[in-house]
Amino acid sequence: MEHFITGTWMLFGDLEALFIFVLGLLGGMFFGAIPGVNMLTLGAVILPFTISMEPTHAVMLYSVIYCSGVFGGAITAILFNIPGAPENAPTCFDGYPMTVKGMAGKAIGAAVCCSAIGGVCSALLMMSATGPIANWAIRAFGSQEIFALIFFGLAVSASIGSANLWKGWLSVFAGLLLATIGTDPVGGIPRFSEWSILNWEYKSYYLSAGLHFIPMILGFFAVSEVLVQATAISSGTRQRMKASMEFPSIVEFWKVRYTMVRSIFIGFFAGILPGIGATLAAFLGYSQAQKWSSRKANFGKGEMEGVVASETANNAATGAAMIPLLALGLPGGALTAMILGIFQIHGMEPGPLIFMNSNDLVWITFAAMFWANLLIVMLGWIQTKTVVHVLRIPFRYLAPIILLLATVGAYALRNLMIDVWIMFFAGILGYFMRSTGYSPAGIILGLILGNLGESAFSKSMQLMNYDFLGFFSRPISGILLALGGLAIISSIWTEIRTSRSPQSAIKRSDN
Amino acid sequence: MKIKHIAAYCLGLFLLGSVASHADTMVTPPDGFGKRPLTMIVPFGSGGGSDQLARAMAKAMGEVAGLDFQVVNKPGGGGTSAIPDFMLAPADGYTVLEHIDNAISAYAAGDISENPAVDWIPLCMTQITFSQIYIRGDEDRFTDWASFEAHAKANPGAVSMANLGKIGSMELVVMDQLQSALGIEVNQIAFDKPAERYGALIGGHVDVLFEQPGDVRSFLDSGEMKPILTIFGDRPSAFADVPTHKEVGADFEALTRFRGFYVKNGVPDDIVAFLSEACAAGFNTDDYQEFNRSKYMHLIDSFRDTEGSIALINDAVKTYQDMYKILGIGN
Numbered sequence: 001m002e003h004f005i006t007g008t009w010m011l012f013g014d015l016e017a018l019f020i021f022v023l024g025l026l027g028g029m030f031f032g033a034i035p036g037v038n039m040l041t042l043g044a045v046i047l048p049f050t051i052s053m054e055p056t057h058a059v060m061l062y063s064v065i066y067c068s069g070v071f072g073g074a075i076t077a078i079l080f081n082i083p084g085a086p087e088n089a090p091t092c093f094d095g096y097p098m099t100v101k102g103m104a105g106k107a108i109g110a111a112v113c114c115s116a117i118g119g120v121c122s123a124l125l126m127m128s129a130t131g132p133i134a135n136w137a138i139r140a141f142g143s144q145e146i147f148a149l150i151f152f153g154l155a156v157s158a159s160i161g162s163a164n165l166w167k168g169w170l171s172v173f174a175g176l177l178l179a180t181i182g183t184d185p186v187g188g189i190p191r192f193s194e195w196s197i198l199n200w201e202y203k204s205y206y207l208s209a210g211l212h213f214i215p216m217i218l219g220f221f222a223v224s225e226v227l228v229q230a231t232a233i234s235s236g237t238r239q240r241m242k243a244s245m246e247f248p249s250i251v252e253f254w255k256v257r258y259t260m261v262r263s264i265f266i267g268f269f270a271g272i273l274p275g276i277g278a279t280l281a282a283f284l285g286y287s288q289a290q291k292w293s294s295r296k297a298n299f300g301k302g303e304m305e306g307v308v309a310s311e312t313a314n315n316a317a318t319g320a321a322m323i324p325l326l327a328l329g330l331p332g333g334a335l336t337a338m339i340l341g342i343f344q345i346h347g348m349e350p351g352p353l354i355f356m357n358s359n360d361l362v363w364i365t366f367a368a369m370f371w372a373n374l375l376i377v378m379l380g381w382i383q384t385k386t387v388v389h390v391l392r393i394p395f396r397y398l399a400p401i402i403l404l405l406a407t408v409g410a411y412a413l414r415n416l417m418i419d420v421w422i423m424f425f426a427g428i429l430g431y432f433m434r435s436t437g438y439s440p441a442g443i444i445l446g447l448i449l450g451n452l453g454e455s456a457f458s459k460s461m462q463l464m465n466y467d468f469l470g471f472f473s474r475p476i477s478g479i480l481l482a483l484g485g486l487a488i489i490s491s492i493w494t495e496i497r498t499s500r501s502p503q504s505a506i507k508r509s510d511n
Numbered sequence: 512m513k514i515k516h517i518a519a520y521c522l523g524l525f526l527l528g529s530v531a532s533h534a535d536t537m538v539t540p541p542d543g544f545g546k547r548p549l550t551m552i553v554p555f556g557s558g559g560g561s562d563q564l565a566r567a568m569a570k571a572m573g574e575v576a577g578l579d580f581q582v583v584n585k586p587g588g589g590g591t592s593a594i595p596d597f598m599l600a601p602a603d604g605y606t607v608l609e610h611i612d613n614a615i616s617a618y619a620a621g622d623i624s625e626n627p628a629v630d631w632i633p634l635c636m637t638q639i640t641f642s643q644i645y646i647r648g649d650e651d652r653f654t655d656w657a658s659f660e661a662h663a664k665a666n667p668g669a670v671s672m673a674n675l676g677k678i679g680s681m682e683l684v685v686m687d688q689l690q691s692a693l694g695i696e697v698n699q700i701a702f703d704k705p706a707e708r709y710g711a712l713i714g715g716h717v718d719v720l721f722e723q724p725g726d727v728r729s730f731l732d733s734g735e736m737k738p739i740l741t742i743f744g745d746r747p748s749a750f751a752d753v754p755t756h757k758e759v760g761a762d763f764e765a766l767t768r769f770r771g772f773y774v775k776n777g778v779p780d781d782i783v784a785f786l787s788e789a790c791a792a793g794f795n796t797d798d799y800q801e802f803n804r805s806k807y808m809h810l811i812d813s814f815r816d817t818e819g820s821i822a823l824i825n826d827a828v829k830t831y832q833d834m835y836k837i838l839g840i841g842n
Contacts, residue, residue, distance in 0.1 A: 044557045048566065048582065138714035186701040188589065188677030205595050205623070209587025328713065329729050330706040334556075341558015345566070347805040349729030415585050416592060455703055462700045463671060463716065
């Protein structure tokens with residue numbers, strides 16, 4: 001506690017630190033909230049400037065950007081159906097329908113409060129036991145357990161966001177297939193990046209890096225959304241969104257308290273495992289909320305509980321992701337890898353010694369993350385009252401801006417033109433997928449988890465001398481695989497039963 | 512002849528730099544060059560080891576030669592995604608590529624068609640390091656190389672090592688050389704991300720780790736990892752109590768990990784000479800030296816000028832090609 005007070009004092013008692021804190025908070029939120037660019041873009045842009053900063057300030061800045069950026073991505077998800085980052089994708093499922101219904105203020109309000117609650121809780125957990133939690137996670141979770149967790153995550157989240165189970169799985173499989181492009185994780189053997197047909201040989205250094213999820217997200221969500229809206233405008237079916245500013249009431253939050261608590265645990269747990277992070281957390285949080293909710297049928301149609309579930313989980317994952325980074329020096333995602341870089345630029349290494357050598361740095365970071373999450377509520381409240389006015393801008397003016405920013409965002413990722421082409425291609429594909437009931441979110445989930453999952457699977461198989469049953473000799477991986485298998489069987493069973501029920505027969509005859 | 516001349520000049524500067532302060536090592540550009548910012552392409556992500564090196568060197572070269580660099584990261588494909596853009600840039604010296612020895616093994620295996628010693632001109636190498644094998648600090652089944660070797664021989668194939676997986680990589684080639692020389696069999700587990708490799712060793716999921724000391728310095732300082740074998744010609748003073756591979760009976764010339772800077776072939780000679788002088792002078796600035804010390808890059812001679820770099824690359828290409836023939840890799 002006294003460490004926390006010292007950290008807070010260092011943060012608010014020092015004008016320079018406070019300035020950087022506010023800059024990070026606003027910057028993260030701003031970059032997160034503009035469709036196309038995201039917190040990673042901001043992180044990469046300001047990296048050279050951190051060289052001349054004090055290391056304490058630089059690390060604090062990035063951790064604040066991390067907190068506010070994950071939240072900022074929710075705003076575009078809710079207002080435009082364009083998630084700022086993959087971890088905001090499930091927020092679209094209910095956030096955007098709420099906007100369509102004229103409840104944008106409520107959806108943003110829910111996202112704001114839940115991001116803050118998720119973030120604050122995980123910051124508290126992080127402050128209380130970073131060292132022991134990190135040590136437990138690193139020992140208990142080997143490649144086998146990570147693979148089993150990813151399998152479980154896919155099994156329970158596959159069908160969300162699609163018209164039915166089969167289309168959901170097909171979307172995820174398409175994502176898994178796309179994840180194989182590039183090089184294989186074991187031997188680095190090229191896959192789909194070079195081939196020869198008759199006498200024509202093709203080889204792409206670009207494709208050997210695989211498809212990055214950021215241009216894919218921009219394409220599947222931003223570009224395809226612009227196309228969907230354009231079609232609606234030209235056919236005269238587009239509804240003008242109402243810009244409401246109503247904030248959710250405390251009673252409404254109380255109704256979803258269990259979902260919040262569940263998502264905090266899911267988010268925190270997924271966050272501490274290096275490499276898993278916020279995306280799986282958000283999808284798992286959403287799918288579990290849907291499973292246990294009494295208003296199951298409303299999910300996907302503008303149910304606030306859906307927004308609550310995914311936003312609580314993804315922000316809970318941010319605090320947790322700092323744990324392996326600080327305690328062990330192991331970054332779990334792109335932004336935490338940048339933070340590791342900042343430590344190194346200043347000649348420091350995070351790890352167990354950091355609590356002894358740089359206690360100030362650790363506690364100013366913890367304090368900053370805690371306060372950043374709390375301040376999200378205040379800033380978010382202001383945003384609710386202001387940002388929804390963007391909806392008043394006619395879409396024909398908004399569309400080119402979105403496309404322009406998306407192009408910049410795709411290019412800025414690696415400074416390679418191929419990412420821009422991939423984005424537009426994904427956009428056109430996404431348009432047709434959406435009009436036929438397939439799920440762009442499913443593809444993204446498959447793409448991200450496909451890369452992580454294949455890497456974990458191949459390592460596991462090497463470690464177990466290619467004995468598949470080895471997964472079941474370890475309790476955690478065995479249980480997760482079994483649960484995943486059960487989830488698949490039960491979802492197929494439910495799908496078959498519902499499609500044979502009299503009601504759906506009536507529906508079919510109506511068609 | 513020209514190159515020799517440049518090399519001699521660089522060596523002179525190098526020696527001078529060790530006694531003189533950097534104010535004396537100002538390098539003047541050829542007429543008209545360096546008026547606009549140069550682009551430095553880094554084929555790896557922001558914040559990583561290559562990115563940090565590029566930024567440190569860009570700063571040092573700015574200090575000694577008044578150059579202004581814009582660092583651009585083009586990560587992906589183990590460093591190959593950046594190559595097409597580098598090759599498309601005009602050969603005017605305004606585009607500099609940072610690259611590591613991956614480019615050399617990729618060329619030797621036929622994965623890329625550009626020979627880094629011919630199609631590119633190395634300006635300098637400024638980080639050269641060696642590999643080591645690490646165990647957990649609290650490991651009790653084996654505590655040094657002798658006990659590890661005995662354990663590995665008693666349990667062939669059961670000892671697991673976290674390593675980089677790419678076929679033909681420096682890591683796997685060195686491990687092949689080591690295993691065949693000593694008659695041991697270690698199960699190599701391919702990890703694509705460094706953090707996962709370190710986590711796997713500390714978490715007890717693998718038995719040993721193959722890595723370079725600068726990358727695991729924090730774990731060495733905290734006692735969570737300790738080296739049991741150095742793969743280098745002689746013992747660096749910082750690891751005086753760790754045996755080298757030759758001392759334990761493996762007689763091969765060790766491949767090193769190196770990072771340096773290149774321009775395209777075709778850049779005018781005077782600009783190449785100027786840039787390599789600037790690189791040598793930048794290497795000797797206090798800030799850069801401090802940077803290399805923080806990365807454990809001062810343990811062995813970490814600098815090569817253009818000619819030294821070409822020799823280093825050609826030796827490495829030959830070793831890789833010989834090993835690939837034995838291992839049946841590449842074309």
